[in-house]
Amino acid sequence: MNYPTRLAAMLLAAGTALSAADLRIGTIGLDTSHVIVFAKAFNDPKSPDYTPGGRITAVFKGGSPDIPSSADRVEGYTKQLTETYGAKLYGSIEELAKHVDAFMIQAVDGRPHLDQFRRTLAAKKPVFIDKPLAGSLRDALEIARLAREHGVPVFSSSSLRYPPPAEAFGPRLQKIGELRAAYSFGPASYEKSHPDLYWYGIHAVEALYTVMGAGCISVQRTHTKETDVVTGVWPGDRVGTMQGNRNNGIKGYGVTLLGTKGTATAGEKHHYRGLIQEVMKFLQTGVSPVPLDTTIEIMAFMEAADESKRRGGASVTIAEVIKLAQAKK
Numbered sequence: 001m002n003y004p005t006r007l008a009a010m011l012l013a014a015g016t017a018l019s020a021a022d023l024r025i026g027t028i029g030l031d032t033s034h035v036i037v038f039a040k041a042f043n044d045p046k047s048p049d050y051t052p053g054g055r056i057t058a059v060f061k062g063g064s065p066d067i068p069s070s071a072d073r074v075e076g077y078t079k080q081l082t083e084t085y086g087a088k089l090y091g092s093i094e095e096l097a098k099h100v101d102a103f104m105i106q107a108v109d110g111r112p113h114l115d116q117f118r119r120t121l122a123a124k125k126p127v128f129i130d131k132p133l134a135g136s137l138r139d140a141l142e143i144a145r146l147a148r149e150h151g152v153p154v155f156s157s158s159s160l161r162y163p164p165p166a167e168a169f170g171p172r173l174q175k176i177g178e179l180r181a182a183y184s185f186g187p188a189s190y191e192k193s194h195p196d197l198y199w200y201g202i203h204a205v206e207a208l209y210t211v212m213g214a215g216c217i218s219v220q221r222t223h224t225k226e227t228d229v230v231t232g233v234w235p236g237d238r239v240g241t242m243q244g245n246r247n248n249g250i251k252g253y254g255v256t257l258l259g260t261k262g263t264a265t266a267g268e269k270h271h272y273r274g275l276i277q278e279v280m281k282f283l284q285t286g287v288s289p290v291p292l293d294t295t296i297e298i299m300a301f302m303e304a305a306d307e308s309k310r311r312g313g314a315s316v317t318i319a320e321v322i323k324l325a326q327a328k329k
Contacts, residue, residue, distance in 0.1 A: 023054030023283055026100035028093055028116050029062035029107025030077040031070040034130055034272075038104065039085045041276045049273045053280045056104075058096045059087045062116070064109040067193060093119035102283040103127045110198060111135030117143050121150050126286045128279050129156040131206070132198040133295055137303040137325040144292050155279070155288035156295050158206035160186070160253060162274025163267040169211050169255070172266040176259030181239045184208035184267075186253040188228055188244025196309070197302040201228065201244040205298055207255050207267050208232075212240040214294045218317045219304035230305040300325075 025042065027035055039056050041049040059081050063074035081087045090096035093116060097103075103120045105113055110132040120127055127147075133156040134140040147154045163169070173179060186204035190196050197205060216232040228244040245251070254268040278289050297318060303325065304316040 021053070023101045024057040024099065025054045025283060026058040026060070026090075026096045026103050027056050027081070027087070028060045028096070028103060028105045028120075029109075029112070029130075030059055030081060031063045031074045032077075032106055032108040032130070033073075034108075035059075035077050035106050036080055037272050038106070038276065038279070039081055039087070041272070042280070043085045043087075049271075049276055051276050051280045053284055054102070056081065056085060056087050058090055058100050060090050060093050060096050062107045062112065064107070064112070064193075067109055067191065070108050094122075097123040097125075101125060104130070104279070104283075106130040109135065110194060111139075114139040114143055117154075118146065121146060121152060124150060124152055126153040126155070126283050128282060129154060131156060131158045131202050132194070133299055135194055135198065137195075137299050137321060138328050140296055140299040141322070141325055144296055147292060153282070153286040153288060154292055155282045155290060156292075157275060157278070157290050158203045159272050159275040160203045160207040160267065160270055161210045161290070162278060163270050164274070167267050167269050169207075169257075169266045172257055172264040173211060173259075175262065176257055176264050177261030179211065179238065179257060179259050181241070181258040182208060182211045183241045183243070183256040183258075184211075184254070185243040185245065185250065187246070187251060189246055195302055195306050196228070197230070197242075197244060197305055198299075201242070202298070202302065204242045204244060204253065205230075205302060207253065208240050208242050209294065209298050209301075211255055211257060211266075212238065214291070214297050216240070216297065216301055216318055218315045219301055219308055220313060220315045221305040221308040222313055223309050228305070230301075230308075232301060296322075 040047040041051050043055050064070040105116050113134045184204045184207045188201035191199040219232045222229040226248040231241045257264045300318045303321045307316045
């Protein structure tokens with residue numbers, strides 16, 4: 001580390017020294033820009049998103065060599081976290097766990113999340129798992145089972161659940177009467193190692209669930225080279241639709257709400273501030289703002305979309321894909 005970089009790190013550390021009330025947060029998986037977003041918000045008081053209450057003090061690299069967008073970024077983000085934000089690098093999750101009060105699993109690849117989560121269990125400390133919760137529905141169900149068995153709080157969410165106040169879902173929902181349908185759209189690029197919507201379509205699915213809530217019964221998917229349209233049926237004949245866009249020139253996000261007294265749009269802009277604040281509250285209290293059952297259903301919704309695609313657009317129930325995932329060895 002050169003002197004200017006070392007000096008900057010020392011000054012930042014001096015300005016953000018841990019108080020007795022501060023959490024020591026360990027980050028697992030340093031291959032996504034999200035780790036820098038959270039480090040700035042938790043460790044740098046000058047950040048516009050600064051959120052007091054804890055600092056990222058320990059990190060574990062992780063990384064997936066078969067995903068270029070993971071492998072190509074690990075070293076750079078590791079350098080930033082250790083040199084700029086003063087976090088200590090550990091060679092194992094078990095060793096890191098001895099020195100923290102809470103965990104953030106942020107590997108961009110959902111496949112190692114189950115194993116990484118297992119390695120935190122002995123510590124019995126809150127764990128935030130960045131999207132996707134896991135690389136398969138089966139793994140997601142196992143994370144939920146282990147969390148309950150060991151009494152470990154778990155929270156997972158996309159930042160799209162928490163748009164800026166001007167774009168918030170709640171105030172818009174209050175104005176349209178009873179919600180009868182919602183239409184959510186956003187980018188949905190694929191990664192061959194994951195179910196189609198797990199990689200990026202999950203953002204639009206999370207936004208859809210934010211307004212529709214849990215309880216989806218069945219799912220149907222229309223798939224083209226450029227677009228996916230996934231429609232879910234909720235109790236009371238309510239309908240929620242997610243459109244994932246790839247090469248059709250549509251790049252934005254948003255949700256159209258249709259109610260008995262009118263319509264509204266929400267969530268067209270997004271930032272990380274809302275999620276950052278919710279994560280800090282969760283790490284401090286161990287109380288997740290999103291029930292784990294809801295997160296599991298979101299994973300099942302996306303798995304049902306894949307199953308519908310395999311069946312040529314046929315309707316697939318949430319219960320069926322959960323049963324199939326539980327039966328897999």
